[in-house]
Amino acid sequence: MSFVLTEDQESIRRSAKKLVEERAPIAQLRALRDTNDPLGYSRDLWKQMAELGFAGMTLPETYGGAGLGLTELGLVLEECGRRLVAGPLFASLLLGGGAIDLAGSESQKEHWLPRIARGEAIVALAHEEGRRHSLYEVAAHAAPVGDGWAISGEKTMVVDGHVADAIVVVARTSSGGRDGLTLFLVPRDAHGLDVQRRATIDSRNIAFVRLGGVHAASDSVVGIVGRGADVLDRVLDRATIGLSAEMLGGMQEAFEQTIAYLKVRNQFGVPIGSFQALKHRAAQLFCEIELVRSLVAAALRAADAGSDDVALLASAAKARASDVFVHVANEAVQMHGGIGVTDELDIGLFLKRARVTEMMLGAAAHHRDRFARLSGY
C-alpha cells in the first residue's frame, strides 16, 4: 500500500477535477435548488461522468465497469465534494450498486451493473429507519407469500431514492438484531412502493420510502435470506469510506475559500488574516484536515487491499471526517463575518452539506463506539 499516487491515479484526479470545475460550478447546485428541478441533479454532468467511466468505476469489467479500486473512486468523490456535486455517483455505485456487485445473483448483476456503469440506471439503498443511523434496528419486515415476499415498512434518508430505477430494501425476515435481515431488490414501479422526495438543507437528493405490502419475487433477494447484515456491513464500510473522501473535498474547499478571504478582507487597516486569534484557528484546521486526509487515504487503500482493518479504518475516517468537516464549516462561517451567514456566499452551503454528511451513515460518536468495539474495548 502506498500513499503516493500512481501516474494513472494522478490522471484520474486531473480529469475529475477538470470536469467538476468546468461542468459543475456551485452555481449549478443553486440553480437545481432554486428551480426546484424534478431530478435534482444535472443530467448533462451525469452523462459526462458516465462517458469518462466514473459511473461504473469500481464495477468489474465483465459488467461494463472500469474495474478500478475505491482509491480511484475516492479521488473522483473528493473532487465532487469540493463543488458539492449532487449527482447519483455515490448512491448508485457504492450503495445500491455496491450491494448488487457484492452479493447479487448472476442475473441481477447482468441486468443492473452494465446499466449502472453506463449511467442509464440508478439503484438506491433503503436501510435507515430511525432518527439516527442504526444499522440493525430494522422494523420493516418481509413475510413469505406464495412464490415470494410481501414487504412493509418505512425507510428514511434514502439517497437518490426519488430518481432510482430500483431500490435495494433492507427488511427483517426473522426476529433478532443483526441476524434475520434480508436485502430485496425492488423495482421503482413495484405496486405498493411510495417514494417521496424530501427537501433537505443541503439540496442533496434524499427520499422517504413507504412499502405497503410490496410484492418481491423470490429471485429479488440480494444475497442470502437472513444474512443481509453480512452484505450490508461490507457495502456500508465501502460507502462510509467513499463518503469520507467526499467530505474531505468539502472541508478542503471551505478551508481554502476561508484562507483566501482572510487575506483580502481588511479591518482596522490590515488584512484580518494578520490577527493571531484567526491565524491560530486556521492553522489548527489545517492540521485537522491533514489528519483526516491520512485516514481517508489509508481506508481507501485498505478497502482495495481487502485487509482486515477495513471496518476499523472506515470508522476512524468517518468519525474524524464528521467532526472536522463540521468544525471547519462552522469556523469558515465565523471567519467570514456577516457575509458568511448569507445565502449569497457559498460558505453556508458547505455548512449545510457538512451537517448532512456528518449524520449520514453514522455520526462521529457512532463510529467511535464502533472503533472501540472493534479494538476490543
Add this chain to the structure above:
Amino acid sequence: MTEIMRFREEVREWLQAACPVSMRAPMVDERDDVWGGRRGAFASPDQRVWLERMAERGWTAPTWPTQYGGGGLDAARAAVLEEELKRLGCRPALKSLGVWMLGPALLAFGSEEQKREHLPKMARGEIRWCQGYSEPGAGSDLANVQTRAVLDGDEYVVDGQKVWTSHAHVADWIFCLVRTDPSAKKHEGISFLLIDMTSSGVRVKPIKLISGASPFCETFFEGVRVPAKNLVGRPNGGWTVAKAVLEHERALISRMRDARASEDEPLGSMAARYVGREGSGIADPVLRDRIAQADIDALALKLTLRRSAESVEAGRGPGPETSTFKLCATELSKRRLEIAVAIKGFQALGWSGDGYAADEIATTRAWLRSRASSIEGGSSEIQLNIIAKRVLGLPD
C-alpha cells in the same frame, strides 16, 4: 537477489551476532539510556559492548560519510538498518543530541576541520553535547539572545547566561547562539559557537522539574575564551545554522513521541483493568469515547508520518503536512497521558513510596514530564505561527 536484499541479510546476520541479548530486552527506565560522553557511565558491560560494535561500523550515525565516523549508508539502506534493529528489538546503542541535531548542521555548515574534529567523537559517543539556545530573555523569541561573544585576537570572549539547557551538568560541549554584532538587526548579529564545557568561566546550575527529575540547567559564561575556529558558518550567520538544527529537533521530538506511544500499554486495556467492563466494553462510556478519540488521532498521526515519509522517498519532497508533526504529536501525547491519569484515578496521584505501583508512579511522572513537550523545541503556539505563515501564507 537485489543488492538491497543482500544488504538486509547481511545486516540481520551481523545484528544477531553483535547485539548482546540484554540489549534486546524492552527498556525499563532512564538507566537503560546510553548517552555517552566523558562523564557517562555505562549501567552494564553490555551497553558498552553494544555501543562500541555499532560505532565501529558507523551505525550510530548511519547516513554520515565514513570519514567522519558514519556508516556511509544511503537512505534506503539506512531504512533497512532501522527496520532490522526494530525487528530484533535492539535498544538504541547511543542517544545523542550531537548525532541528532548538531551533526547534520555541521555536515551542512561546518568547516572541514570542524567535521573531522567533532563528528567522529559524536558518533562514537565519546563527547556528549548540549544545546545552548534559550536565555532568560530569549525563549520563543530566540533571536533575542544577548549572550555576548567579542573577538579578541584569535579567540572569542563569551559572557552571558543560558537557561533550560538540557543535560548541561553532564555534557562535555555546548553549541551556543551568541551575539557577535549588537548593532545589527537581531537575526543578523548572531553566531553559532561550539564551546568546551571544561573551559574556565563556565558554570552550571541544575533546575528541578515538576516531574521531580532535573534534566536541565542554568548555564553561566564569565569571560570564557573560545578559539575563533569554533565558530560554525560565517560570523553573524548563526541564525541560518540555528534554524537547521531546530528543524531536526522538531522532527526528532515528534518521532520520540511516536516511539514512546507504541511502547505504552494501550489505553483501552488500561481502562479495562482500572474501571472494569460492562458487556464487551469499558464500563465508563465517557472515558471510552475519549479513549477512542485519542486512539483514532494516534492512528491518524502515524499514518500522516508514513504518508510524508513515502512522499519524500518517492522524491516528491516533504509535503506541507510535515509542519503539523511537532504540534500534533506533542498535543496528542499530552492528551493521552491526561486520559491515563483519569483512568488510574486516585492511584495516579501518588508521588512515591507505598501504595502506588511502579507503573502508576511512572504514568504520573510521564504525565508531568509531557507538559514540557509542547513548550520545548518551539511551543505549540509558535508551531501554529509557523504553519499560518509558511504553509497558509497568512500576512504578518
